[in-house]
Amino acid sequence: MSEFHDNYPQYELMAHHSEEEGVIKRKKLWRVFWIMLAITLLELVIGTYAERLGWLTPTRQSSFGLKILYISLTIFKAAYIVLSFMHLGDEKKSFKWVIIAPYVSFILYLAFMCAVGEGSYSQHRRAQIDQNVIDQAKELKQHKAE
Numbered sequence: 001m002s003e004f005h006d007n008y009p010q011y012e013l014m015a016h017h018s019e020e021e022g023v024i025k026r027k028k029l030w031r032v033f034w035i036m037l038a039i040t041l042l043e044l045v046i047g048t049y050a051e052r053l054g055w056l057t058p059t060r061q062s063s064f065g066l067k068i069l070y071i072s073l074t075i076f077k078a079a080y081i082v083l084s085f086m087h088l089g090d091e092k093k094s095f096k097w098v099i100i101a102p103y104v105s106f107i108l109y110l111a112f113m114c115a116v117g118e119g120s121y122s123q124h125r126r127a128q129i130d131q132n133v134i135d136q137a138k139e140l141k142q143h144k145a146e
Helices: 019-049 064-085 093-124 127-143
Strands: none
Touching: 019 064, 064 093
């Protein structure tokens, strides 16, 4: 009986894989794991020590540069996963860019709109937004009292 206790004791032969190919594939999986772990740990270290390094200030929760750094690391991880596990890494360089560039540009566009557009909108209309929230809360209390 095989180590997996199934009816296919020689899976490598049935799947047309030799043991050497299996070793190469396992090495690739472990390399991807260690790279993803390193980037994730880097994100955690940056998040933990950002305030001590002066990247965060008491008045601002996060700086624009720190947001860009996190978004860049996340995009890198997503692209690396696509290149590794969807076998896009084995394709020609131009084809890789045709697939990845639209996603990267769309994510960067969304990040820019959230970081700059939405933040500046609420800064200029803060008093009006706060007053609307207060008015809505009063109306809800009145409806509950009735």
